[in-house]
Amino acid sequence: MLTAVLIGTSCSLLGSFLILRKSVMIGDAISHSVLPGIVLAFIFTEERAALPILIGAAVFGVLTTMFIQFLQRKSNVQEGAAIGISFTFFFALGVIMIALSTGGNVDIDQDCVLFGEIASTYLDKIFVNGYFVGTRSILTIAPVLLIVILFVVFGMKGLRLTSFNEDYAKALGINVNAWNYALLMLVSITAVLSFEAVGAVLVVGFLTIPPASAYLITNNLSKMLWLSVVFTLLSAVGGTLLALTLDVTISGMIVSVAGILFLLTWSGKIIMTKSKKIEKLSEV
Amino acid sequence: MNNLLEFFSFTNPTVRTVVLGTVLIAVCSSIVGTYTYLRKRSLVGDVVAHAIFPGICLGFVLSGSKNPIFLMLGAIAAGWIALVLMDAIVAKTKLKTDTAQAFILTFFFGLGTVFLAYIQKSGSAAQTGLHDFLLGKAANITQFDLAVFGVISLLLILLVLTYYKVFKLISFNEDYAASLGYNVKFYRFLLTTMTVVAVAVGIQAVGVVLMSALLITPAATARLWTHKLQHLMLIAGIFGALSGIFGAYVSYAAVNMPTGPWFVVFLTFFALLSIFIAPKNGILSKLKQKRINANKINRENVLKTFYNLMEHGAEQINTQLILEKRSFVPRVLEATLHKLKHQGLVQRKGNIYSLTEEGMVEAKRVVRLHRLWELYLTKRMNYKEDHIHGLAESMEHIITPEIEKDLLKELDYPTQDPHQSKIPY
Secondary structure (H helix, E strand, C coil): CHHHHHHHHHHHHHHHHHHHCCCHHHHHHHHHHCHHHHHHHHHHHCCCCHHHHHHHHHHHHHHHHHHHHHHHHHHCCCHHHHHHHHHHHHHHHHHHHHHHHCCCCCCCCHHHHHHCCHHHHHHCEEEECCEEEEEHHHHHHHHHHHHHHHHHHHCHHHHHHHHHCHHHHHHCCCCHHHHHHHHHHHHHHHHHHHHHHHHHHHHHHHHHHHHHHHHHHCCCHHHHHHHHHHHHHHHHHHHHHHHHHHCCCHHHHHHHHHHHHHHHHHHHHHHHHHHHHHHHHHHC | CHHHHHHHCCCCHHHHHHHHHHHHHHHHHHHHHHHHHHCCCCCHHHHHHHHHHHHHHHHHHHHCCCCHHHHHHHHHHHHHHHHHHHHHHHHHCCCCHHHHHHHHHHHHHHHHHHHHHHHHHHCCHHHHHHHHHHHCCHHHCCHHHHHHHHHHHHHHHHHHHHCHHHHHHHHHCHHHHHHCCCCHHHHHHHHHHHHHHHHHHHHHHHCCCCHHHHHHHHHHHHHCCCCCHHHHHHHHHHHHHHHHHHHHHHHHHCCCCCHHHHHHHHHHHHHHHHHHHCCCCCHHHHHHHHHHHHHHHHHHHHHHHHHHHHHCCCCCECHHHHHHHCCCCHHHHHHHHHHHHHCCCEEEECCEEEECHHHHHHHHHHHHHHHHHHHHHHHHCCCCHHHHHHHHHHHCCCCCHHHHHHHHHHCCCCCECCCCCECCC
16 A cells, blocks of 8 residues: 555656646556566566666656657657557567567566556565565655655746746746656656556556546646645555455556546536536526 | 468468458558548547456456457447547546546556456456457457458448548548538547447457557558548558568467567558658658759859859859859869759869850849849838848749749839849840
């Protein structure tokens, strides 16, 4: 559950900016196309060491963004199509590399990539001098969350400007591209760390759904960030408890709960606006 | 080599089934994908591919079998609900399309994983069929699957043929179609359903994640080659089918190679190849056009310099003199002079160059256009005389004979440009 909360929080912070930049689907693409990076790192180091995997993933995250831009600029492919072509290509490469490097005896398979299982990360404990310090995924995700929080707090001004009005930011002399790549790089790092826990697809759920719910009820950026963290906490806790009771997959349940929270927020908002209208009418 | 012969002779019944199945799937999704691409809804395929997951699980639970027909019915229903919900989010909230897409995609997929875990817990032996559905199983296509694919592809192609004209209208301009009295909602419904069906079929070959490549990569590739819808579909279908066959071959020839990913790799390979070599839109042909233009501009500039030098009384023109008058890269100047000589516009005696008669005509034309444009800018556009030279420098290479005629008429066949130089005829 702690893993879910940590992953969820850093995802929802990053996701808020993706939503505002209308580049959620790029996040989706990246979460898939970092696969070859992971596999390559794995092949070279022959272990699941965090650092090489992170580097591999970050490299492929940036490669994907560059490939998408190449398709758009050099051949006028629509943005959506450029994204679709890129991530399917990289994902396919990743799967092929897995098939090439093994005959199936590496413990990353397509199943794991697609679904992930948060519960199994609990088994991977790390002991220092015999004392239990935490599970491996908590230990890797915690520093990333810290980086994300620092990035958001100190980069607030730049992120805000580049997210809301790219041209204005450019006019102020801010390096828009650098902010873009920094954000997307953090997204790919988070995506990778979340891979084994929640799977490639559901990472996007962590990235999108809580901030989307928050965006429904507020226009204020910092409120949106706080609210999306709250939504994340609710879905992480609720999802884990439900999943344990029903004995089903935890990450899937968390995303489902987040989705249901979104639908509830949405209908709540509809009811609110309707009752406001009725009030106004009765006043008249 | 043996493999190659064995595969492409199609004598092996398994190979025949797999190839036929993959080609059917490829052609179907390419054709339907052309519409999705033109309607700028490329990522919808991705959304549907993920969203049908819970539908497949439900279809399995309700029917109790992994009969592909039931699974597909479930899939189509779920895909449909997902798209309706997605459109509602875009229409009713301030969330943008991309957020709505990502939301639907992951929410439905999340629900799907929960259902799947539930099914797995109940321990049905038939659940492996569900996995095939998600991860693709192109190499294990059965005769029965083939029959199902065949019927569906026929239906889709029939639909496209019947409503070809209307679909075309709707893809390019919905409002216009509506104003002609077509029931746009109905046809949009039809198109969406076709997409969902194509995805539900294609997903069995390449799996959830790679499905959207089957839809859009062929269409995007074909778009580089042609603008006509019929050709677009044809080319997309061909690229799709070829990639399918190659993908099937690799997984046949190499041990442990999955078909779906290779299918997609070949699709992307064709796309990249087209980006480079496609006529008109390809990078290479664009570069070539650029070079042709640059050469033309160089030639015209050299001719113009000849004229200017002669106008100022120069008689013995060598490269030194030309370089003093106008800056060229010396090597480029050599090459351009060589080309001009080859074209019969310039002749050479020792180190001295001179214009031929034809060269003179051409040089006069360039200078005339330059000076006409300068005059036009000052007279009609009220430009200051010291601002016009640069503009005329680029326009002189662009103005066509028709525009020249109009300019002459408009300026009433002038004899002098704003700098009191003579306009040569």
